[in-house]
Amino acid sequence: MVVSALRHDDARDEVALATALNLLQERFGSRFTRGLEVRRQHANTTTWLPNEPADAVVFATSTEEVSEIVKICAAHRVPIIPFGTGTSLEGHVNAPFGGVSIDLSQMNKIVAVHAEDLDCTVEAGVTRIQLNNYIRDQGLFFPIDPGADASLGGMAATRASGTNAVRYGTMRENVVRLTAVMADGSILRTGSRAKKSSAGYDLTRLLVGSEGTLGIITEVTVRLHGLPESVAAGVCSFPTVEDACNAAILTIQSGIPIARVELGDAMMIRATNEFAKLGLPETPHLFLEFHGSPASVLEQSEQFAAIAQEFNGGEFASATRPEDRTKLWQARHDSYFAVKGLRPGDTIQSVSTDVCVPISMLAECVAETSADIAANGLIGPVVGHVGDGNFHTQLLIDITNPEEIAKAEAVISRMNERAIALDGTCTGEHGVGQGKRKYLVKEHGHGLDIMRVIKAALDPLGILNPGKILPDA
Known part of the structure; x- marks a missing residue:
C-alpha cells in the first residue's frame, strides 16, 4: 500500500506525536529538549521566511543514534528536519509540519585523512574551518567556502558552493561518497573512494543537493587539494558592472586558471568600506585570486590586468602577504553583515x-x-x-x-x-528549501514528476524535511 506524503492540509496526529516525543526523551535524556528558544534557534533565522520551529530538538552523536531517532519518528509518522549549523538561506531547517529537528553539530569527528589519496572522511557536523585547520599542517586544504562556517553535511545536502568554485568546483564535484540514514532508519553508504566508477546508479550525486528530503547525511568523504605554492589576491575597479562582468567573462574564456573572481557593485563596495575599512573607490570591483607557482601566478595576474584594461578597468592591486589576502577575503565573506549597515x-x-x-x-x-x-x-x-x-x-x-x-x-x-x-x-x-519551490515548475517541467517519483520511493511517508524542494509538498 502506498501511503500519501504529508501535505499542509493534513491534520496532525497529536497522540502519535506525543508518543514519539516521550520515547525520544526517555532515550536521549538531556540531549532532548522541547524548550521554545532552542526550537526557534533550530528553525529559519536568516531570511524573512517565518520561523517555524519543530516540536522538539534531539542532539545526535552518531549515525546509529540518527538511525534510532528516524525509526521512532517513522513508526509514528513524525516529520524529521536535519540541522547542521543553521546558516542556510531558503528556510531549509524550518518545520512547517512540526516534528523533530535532529541537530548533527555534535557529530564533529574527523574520521580519517588519506593525504596520499587527497581525500578525507568526516562526520556531518565538522565545519569547513575546523577541517582546514586540521589538515593545514599536511599541506592540504578543502576549497569549498560558502562564506559561513557551515557544516560539511549541510554543505553536501544543499550542494554548496563558494568563492573557489570557478577553479575547484562545488560540493557536487568534491564529495566522493557519503553515509546517510534513510527514511526507514536504514543506513546507506554510497560508493567507494576510487577516483571513478561505472558501477550502477550514482547514489552519492542523488543525495548531494537533496536538502535532507531523501536521506539524512551523517558522514562525508570529500576531496582535498594541495596548498598552492604561491597565492596572489587583489582588487580591480571598473566604471560599470557590465565592464566588470565582461572582464570576468573574457578571463574565463581565455583559459586563465583563476582561483577566485568575485563581483561587488558600487553599493556593495560602499558597505564593505564602511564595515571593513578597505578604502576602495566606490565603483564596481572584481576581487581576484590566483594560485600556482610564483611564475605562473605572476603570469596570470599580468594576463588579467591586460584584459581589465580592455574594459576600462583600473590598476590591479595585488596582495601576496597572507595577512593582506585574509583581510581582503574576510571583507568579502562579511558582505552580508556589511550590507545590513x-x-x-x-x-x-x-x-x-x-x-x-x-x-x-x-x-x-x-x-x-x-x-x-x-x-x-x-x-x-x-x-x-x-x-x-x-x-x-x-x-x-x-x-x-x-x-x-x-x-x-x-x-x-x-x-x-x-x-x-x-x-x-x-x-x-x-538551494531550494521553501523559498524557491515555485520556480522549479518553470525550470524543470516534467523533471519535477521524476523527482516526485524518487521522493515517494525513498520516503513514502513524506517525513524527511517535508515542505522543501517540491512545490506541492
Missing part, C-alpha cells in the same frame, strides 16, 4: 537570494536585475561568484511596509524568471 533598524530585514546563468549571459542578467532594483526604489547591492555565472542580491526590506514587501517579492520573482529564461537556474548555491 546600509539600512539599520529593528524592522529592516535582509533578504539574500541568488541565481546562476551561463557566463555569456552574466552581464545582461546582472545589469537588468540591478536596474529593476533601482527602478523600484529598493536597496539591494549585488555580489557574486561571477567566474561561474552565479550572483546574489541582498535586499534590505522594511517588513512593516506591505508595499515595500510586495515590490521586493516582485523583484526577486523577476530575477529568478530572468535567469531561467537565459537558460540558467533559480539558484546556483542557496
Whole structure:
C-alpha cells in the first residue's frame, strides 16, 4: 500500500506525536529538549521566511543514534528536519509540519585523512574551518567556502558552493561518497573512494543537493587539494558592472586558471568600506585570486590586468602577504553583515537570494536585475561568484511596509524568471528549501514528476524535511 506524503492540509496526529516525543526523551535524556528558544534557534533565522520551529530538538552523536531517532519518528509518522549549523538561506531547517529537528553539530569527528589519496572522511557536523585547520599542517586544504562556517553535511545536502568554485568546483564535484540514514532508519553508504566508477546508479550525486528530503547525511568523504605554492589576491575597479562582468567573462574564456573572481557593485563596495575599512573607490570591483607557482601566478595576474584594461578597468592591486589576502577575503565573506549597515533598524530585514546563468549571459542578467532594483526604489547591492555565472542580491526590506514587501517579492520573482529564461537556474548555491519551490515548475517541467517519483520511493511517508524542494509538498 502506498501511503500519501504529508501535505499542509493534513491534520496532525497529536497522540502519535506525543508518543514519539516521550520515547525520544526517555532515550536521549538531556540531549532532548522541547524548550521554545532552542526550537526557534533550530528553525529559519536568516531570511524573512517565518520561523517555524519543530516540536522538539534531539542532539545526535552518531549515525546509529540518527538511525534510532528516524525509526521512532517513522513508526509514528513524525516529520524529521536535519540541522547542521543553521546558516542556510531558503528556510531549509524550518518545520512547517512540526516534528523533530535532529541537530548533527555534535557529530564533529574527523574520521580519517588519506593525504596520499587527497581525500578525507568526516562526520556531518565538522565545519569547513575546523577541517582546514586540521589538515593545514599536511599541506592540504578543502576549497569549498560558502562564506559561513557551515557544516560539511549541510554543505553536501544543499550542494554548496563558494568563492573557489570557478577553479575547484562545488560540493557536487568534491564529495566522493557519503553515509546517510534513510527514511526507514536504514543506513546507506554510497560508493567507494576510487577516483571513478561505472558501477550502477550514482547514489552519492542523488543525495548531494537533496536538502535532507531523501536521506539524512551523517558522514562525508570529500576531496582535498594541495596548498598552492604561491597565492596572489587583489582588487580591480571598473566604471560599470557590465565592464566588470565582461572582464570576468573574457578571463574565463581565455583559459586563465583563476582561483577566485568575485563581483561587488558600487553599493556593495560602499558597505564593505564602511564595515571593513578597505578604502576602495566606490565603483564596481572584481576581487581576484590566483594560485600556482610564483611564475605562473605572476603570469596570470599580468594576463588579467591586460584584459581589465580592455574594459576600462583600473590598476590591479595585488596582495601576496597572507595577512593582506585574509583581510581582503574576510571583507568579502562579511558582505552580508556589511550590507545590513546600509539600512539599520529593528524592522529592516535582509533578504539574500541568488541565481546562476551561463557566463555569456552574466552581464545582461546582472545589469537588468540591478536596474529593476533601482527602478523600484529598493536597496539591494549585488555580489557574486561571477567566474561561474552565479550572483546574489541582498535586499534590505522594511517588513512593516506591505508595499515595500510586495515590490521586493516582485523583484526577486523577476530575477529568478530572468535567469531561467537565459537558460540558467533559480539558484546556483542557496538551494531550494521553501523559498524557491515555485520556480522549479518553470525550470524543470516534467523533471519535477521524476523527482516526485524518487521522493515517494525513498520516503513514502513524506517525513524527511517535508515542505522543501517540491512545490506541492
